[in-house]
Amino acid sequence: MYRPGRMLRPVHSSATFLDGNGKVAVSQTTLNAGPTPGRSAKRSIYISEGTSRWRRFVSFSIEGFLFLVTSLSLIAVFFIILFIAIDAIPFFQLEGFTEFFTSIRWYPSGSPPEFGALAIIFGSGMVTFLAAMIAVPLALLSAVSLSDILPFSVRQFAKPVIEIIAAIPSVAYGFFALVVFAPILQTSGGHLLGILVWLFGAPLALIVSFVVGDMLADRIFGDNVTQVQRTAILLLLMGIFSVGLYFLYAPISAIKISSGTNALNVSIILGIMALPTIVSVSEDALQAVGRELREGSYALGATRAETITKVVIPAARSGIIAAIILGIMRAIGETMVVWMASGNASQIPSPWYNVLEPVRTLTATIAGDMGEADHVTGSSRYHVLFAMALFLLLISFFSNLISEWAVMRSKKKWGV
Amino acid sequence: MKAHTRKILDKSFTGMGFMSVILLTLSLVIVLGPIFVRGIQAFLFFDTVEYRRMQLDLFDRGDPEEVKAELDEVWAERRFIYDTIAAFEEQVENEEIENSWEYPEKIDSLNDSLKALFGPRPDEPEPVLPRDRYGETRWDRAQQTFKLVMYKEQWDYSDPSAMGSKVLVPRIDSFRGTTVEQIFPYMEENLEKLMLPEFTFYWQFLTDKSHDIHFFGGIGAEVLGTFYLVIGTMLFAIPIGVIAAIYLAEFAKEGKIVSLLRTAISTLAGVPSIVFGLFGLAFFINTMEVSQSKSVLAGSLTLTLLVLPTIIRAAEEAILAVPKAYKEASLSLGASKLYTILKVILPAAMPGILTGIVISMGRAAGETAPIIFTAAVSVGQPLGLFETLNQPTMALPWNIYNLVTEHEAVDQIRHVQFGMVFTLVLLVVVLNFAAIVLRARISKKLRG
């Protein structure tokens, strides 16, 4: 019979096992596994010093190999910073810092060439800021609803939606911005803006009139206010808001947009693209706030809204900040959408907050100018693009550190 | 605040939550809607007789006899138009009608518009470029072009304060009282007979190579290029990513070095994609010289860096989610650590790892910026397998950009652009759905 074990090879003699009827004939002696004298000598748990050393060497090598492969990420990060810097530094050596950061004149192929990137940096900042303005409120609301408000079935539906929004390639968003959205903005942008104002304004006005109406009714009619009185005040307020919104529509819809490829267009699209990051990271942070804290708040008689705004969100603050930073990074680093639909005009809009004018961003400049600059490797025109990349890289590097620190802090706080 | 008010506030808060999710969904629908609706039309559309002629010429598809019969049929119908115009031209030349001096220009314009619709006449010499050889191949485009036969575009500068605007003037007005007048109602009535529209499912759009820079044909070269890039990327990213995940989950002892590694991975995840592109150019091509110039290999290596964090995180999470009991059982049976990882932990973690892989395949397929300087070209031939080592390739994301911004006839090939975007988006969405389904199955399994 066989004995599995390092020293003992299997012996194929099944006859001892099965008798004629196919039944196992197990004799006590064959099964006896105790430490019989003859056997304990063979079945030692010790290994020789040589084997032990060899084993340790093998496991050390395996672990070393795994470590080396893992550290490829670290090496990659190091090399990315190094190689971008190597090609960026010559630019500053050749042209200095002042022009790059203070001038708005960007004529890299002129003679003499001019490398003022201020307008481009401004453009990047502008679309990013605007995108954040659009994405952050919507994303935070969604995150809160996903973690605390919505019933499970809606959550099951919303998660894939968010994942698909995150998965759509940026060139598809850029295509949408350029081919679908820009023409609509150009031909009927004013009306679109008007509709947007209604879309966001109407529900807000509804909520405000409900709440203010309720408070007013209590204030005016005292404690024994009737339902009729409440409704009257509510209708009055809603009327006022509707009239206000109606008159707001006219001036807004009169706005003419001369070019559909502008800062507003890309900001809206970038906002949509940044949504999934912010939603999922801040939802994680909200979920990490324990059940006990919420239940404690409910036990004190707080409503769900109060629990969320006064207890849950403050507790998840650092995670939410990290989420916002990551979302903003996504918007800053995005290339295709801005390249295709921002208009690529290296200018500071006039007035500077005019979001309906074309702008140009760092990423789009790198993507667009490298095609020509590639032929003149070694010139300032080539190196300036690396300088921009270095600038982007440093921003993303530090925001990443900050967000990681924030996540770490919230994790430590909640012990997850 | 009164309890009543607080309740209302709470309700409106809930309402806002629902609204935000509706808005999210709405934005997805708004973005995907046009892409899907118009993208499908690259595959399913009404073609014309010109399309069938083109398919026969360029792709050797269809029955020559049948196409010939159809061509004879339409040219029999079209003959009336051309004969009428020819007769009128003769009249003009012989100055048999009033104001004959003003007609040649109008006739030329009419002839040009007809040529755009029907293609060159059979008796004309065959043009060099394929785009000039055929009339409108799609019924929807034919109807638009027909509008330009019926109406002439003119610039209206009557309002000096505004910029000039385009107006459409009926062409028939220019030929009032002449014999040519009758061809307009004739064409309007018989347009179907003149073009013979027919419903078609052009699935070969995915595999055909393009003719004359996407005027005709499909996106086979782009699809193939994207396929190469995705496979190449996965070839590097899967082993590296899974090994790194195994190390982090099973071997690493938390400490300074490991937290440095983790920081590096999250930093890598945050690097803007265009920076990856520049790095790929500066490092893989200019320094390492993995290839003389752009190549699929260089692009794959660059994309590998981009998707690595995704794979590592997903795989590590999947490995950590494997119940500790499996590991303990295996070790207690006398299995070594490596054997346990390979035979017990990895198989159990496989669905989760696959989820990460599938999602990163979608990213590798869709990313544009990293391949601009490392792998992508606008025009070229489909590559053979070994050419990927040193040849640049066409790829869906790059060629989408290229076709909408740099193509000479952007408006005429909208259907190709939409078809390309649709293909790419569908690919990515399908991959992500696969990931979602996989994940649902995992959570079901973990629950019991």
Added chain:
Amino acid sequence: MSQTDAKNVRVSKMQLSKDSIHQKKILNPETEKGHVISEDFSVFYGNTEAIVKANLSMPAKKVTAIIGPSGCGKSTVLRAINRMNDLIPGCYAKGKLIFDDEDIYSQYTDVVLLRKRIGMVFQKPNPFPKSIFDNIAFGPRLCGIRRKSDLQEVFEKSCRQAALWDEVKDRLEDNALGLSGGQQQRLCLARALAVDPEILLMDEPTSALDPRATSKIEDLIRELRGTYTIIIVTHNMQQAARVSDYTAFFYEGVLIEFAPTSELFTNPREKKTEEYITGRFG
């Protein structure tokens, strides 16, 4: 283990019997032989000493039960025997733990060889998410058995030993997770037996099972006794009384009493033991 121990890693029996008078009194030297013997054996989790200088000798081919209140270190002792504690960062052992005349915590010990000889059944049934056959064949395959007929042979033998054969013989390729809890636990037992171990460690093997499945496992333990050395941790004192020959009572990491089961339950020497078995705490 210090370097000096490396020279004479085989512990002489003379030395042993001199040191462990305690066991000598309990085990009958004629008929019983310590299979696992601990000498001033301590286990630490970081700085906390979870097992404090335990001295006991668990006899070969007998059932030894370990009882004690929750958190007293029962699992720790058990998992020290097949060195599963190695998985826990910061966990280390001091003193001697002798298995078949060899020190489990010697630097020359190979945990793989050790664990092949010391099988374990866990508290919650933990079959692999594989087929029933693959679960049991896992160990033999590890030992280099590849031939299907050999594997089948081991499979049948282990299943019969674990009283599982009749229930699984027609569904070898089914997923093991589809079995009932009791069947899963017997599958885990069969899986451990398939490696042909000498000792079976069981950490509360019935605490996740219903009474019927529990009694089946207990029957099995009684059947396997005499063939294997069985060390079982249990919360259930009736169970300890039913199945074991010897019982060790731990309290806050200290071995309070070790005695033949009947003696410990009827006539405990220590006051703590009495308090525990009469249910005054725990």
